[in-house]
Amino acid sequence: MLMELSDEAAEFGRTALRALEAAGGDELVQTAEREPARRAELVVPVLDDLGAWDLDPRGSADELEAAAALCRAAGWWAVPYPVAERLCRPAGGDADALVVVAPAAPAAAVAGLDLRLAAVTLDGRRYAATAREPDVPARKSAFVVGLDLAPLAGEPAGEDAEAAAVGDVALGLVLGCWTLLGMLDRAMALTRTYILEREQFGQPLARFQGVQFQLTDAEVERAGVAELAGYALWSVEAGLPEAVDDALALRLAAVEAAETVFRVTHQLHGAMGFCDETTLSWLSRYSLPPRRLPLGRSATQEALASRLGRRGLTGIFGPNAVTGAA
Structure with a gap:
């Protein structure tokens, strides 16, 4: 079990980040909001050039990891296009x-x-x-x-059709969480930059212990989601029977982490963080669909509890945790 993306997938993600930045970066979502009819026009040519639609996340581990890296890059820029959904x-x-x-x-x-x-x-x-x-x-x-x-x-009916449908659910949930993870990455990066540059009482905000504690709490949440995202991706890749359980556990962790991360980052930005002059405002607003759909926090928790019953999770935080590496 490898929790990190392959070097090739990570490099593909970095390439996607650069390509989306060159295409407009933060301007992509702002332009799409002003001119909704241009959503596809703004984003699809970039994804076409990257070969995004040539990826088959169901076909191989390498392509699944590349798809996850692309979703994370799309989340970083709050790309106004259903990248994860098209990959699925x-x-x-x-x-x-x-x-x-x-x-x-x-x-x-x-x-x-x-x-x-x-x-x-x-x-x-x-x-x-x-x-x-x-x-x-x-x-x-x-x-x-x-x-x-x-x-x-x-x-079609039968066991094969049922397994394919379960795979659809797990893949869709997991790649959606990789998009949300990219948004959390960006929110933390924006806030680190802000507290290093913003001064109060003659010193950067980053020097204040209370600020350090808040940012640390948010980073712990974000890093935890990154670990779970790697595990859930491996669970889908390995075709584990509990892949949907792992995907729901990841989704619950991601939604909970998003609440903490955006609460802290907005607090540290102050009122400015809710103004469109700041990237955080746009990022926060467009994080709401992946946080609320298909289910919000409470409904996701209920769905996971309903699936698990009294047996519990079997993954890295369960009683039968995998400790080796493959």
Whole structure:
């Protein structure tokens, strides 16, 4: 079990970061919010040049890790495009993107995109999905719209189909968390820079012990998510039967960490952190869809508890933790 991405995947992630920065960086999401019709135009050519859609996360460990690195890079820049969902597209070419949804109120950040959508619920039921017309401006919705679901005609049955659906759920949840991890990385980086440059009482904010304690608490949360993200990715890669359990555990940790990280980073930025003049404001606002969809904190906790019952997790924090490396 290797918790770190391969050198090749990590380099692909760095290449994606540079390419997205050259394409506009923080301006990508700001322009997309002002001109929602240009969402795809702003991002897709960059991803095409990177060969993003040539990746098959289900095909090999290397491609799965490269997909995770790309999602993390997309999160860093709050890219206004469903990168993880497109990477999770079902095999066979029947859909361009796959979203994991809650059956009671299916929704996704896909407003205004010309994509053929598939959806899967946490219990592995698959649907064809159609995005509704947005009725709320992007500034308030972060491009989230409701979805209409229709059963797939001729959906295969049997153990193989069930295993594939479970794989869809685990992959969709895990890559979505890698996107959120990239947002947490950026929030911490922005705040470190801010407290080093901002002075109060004649010294940088970073010199104050209270600030150091707060930032340390947030970093512990972020680093924990990074570790769990590596484990959950390996769980998907290895095809473990508990991969969905691990994905839900990762999602719960990521959502909880996001609450801490954005609370601390906003506090340390002060009122400025809620103004559009600061990147943190944009990052925080566009972190809400991956934090709330398909389920928020409480619902994710309930879903995980329901799946586990009394048996508990079997991963790195469970009673049967894997201690060796492969």
